[in-house]
Amino acid sequence: MRFFISVFIILTSIAPAWSDETRLDYSGRTVIYHSDVKLRGSQKRDVRYSHKANFFGAVAINTTKKTNDSNGAAWGYHNLKTAQDNAMRSCRFKADRPEDCVLYLSVVPKGFDFKPKTRTLSNDAVEAYNFLVGWSRLNFDSYRSFAVNGIHTWAYSASAPTREAAEKEALEVCEETFARSQKKKDPAWAKAVYLKEHLQCRIFVTFSPV
Template sequence: MRLRFLLAACAAAFLATELAADPVVDLKGKGRKLILHSDVEFDRKERQRVKKFQKEATFYGAIAVDLPSRGKDGVGATWGYNSLEVAQQHALKYCRSKTTQPGANCVLLLSVVPATKSKGSFNETLSRKSLDGFAGMLERMEVRPKEYAAFAASNFYNWGWAIRETKKQAQTDALNICIGGTKKAAARKKEDWARVKIDPKTNKCRVLQTFSPSKLINKKAARRRLSFYSCSARNFSASSAAIQPMPAEVTAWR
């Protein structure tokens, strides 16, 4: 029970820029909601695609459609991002890259966000899959309390964590794991990313959180610190992450 409380509290801190009283976080991945940006009448095929996205997409995500063709010519979708802003930008870019008709006008249709978030703080959190990865690191820290732990993430959907004897090694290895995932994702999506013109510089991995051994030796005190201090997403804006084997995707639904 105490471990469950620890994980829920830490995830809650990532899901809010300011801690609220009795935060509730769904670690099973059901805590999401949809925001409708545009009212577009689709044909039957496009309605099915939107419904599938509504059912399966995890935060943060977005759909952009070409209004003149009502999504028949250009559709862009993203999901599993850390940043709502980046997810929306990439959805729009992908829509525009696929639109060939004159007078194209890609607009945001839907966004996927955490159910527990306020609109003003969407850019200060981790994706659903990254939160799962962060929770996994916390579990591992329980059996290795005398070592340093570090968690790193990229702006899109890669992340990595490491538990090592020194702070520098933990941070270095966490970054390298994140960078390795970023390179693999770029290789898989080389053609798509080139068409959408995704700037590699925006996908830089950063260490978001580091835990020192002194905070973990006394587990009871550690839980209090982790719950209300150590799990804050400091200086983490418009960032993104995801977990393998189910990485975030950018697709045009062709």
């Protein structure tokens, strides 16, 4: 059984922070400000969106080009560090000089625990993972596998006769999903922003029959 996942992305890495300031907004989400640079006009659009976000994300600001199109933004990522790094790389790709870009803010999901972790998932991926866990309790005579890449894409196989088949299907769907999400992206931008090791889909977990 195949599940194709639609992935929402506005893709986009990390400059030294000037002075981090962590704030909790009314919903419990955490917004971390890394710079006190003054924003102008349309630059505030990504920042306003950040205050509504409930995922790992980051915004980098171009300090000389004061337009929203010059920002670098990363939304819906599996982890905060990659979101920060890609936001900076996106900003630098558009900038005349790399040093014009600063990491402005980061956002993490509601209730996120900042204690060190080896792996985290985007909120959408967590919801899908929890669904697969529930599905596994009902379909305990087959293999199920969950795959992710290093950015934001995820996919799963809900029922397969063997571990190999489940993992193969999850990886194929993950790769196909990411490929579809890139069709409207500028190839030069994608090459500048994405690290090769982040693009490869890997198995996050495989459930065995019980």
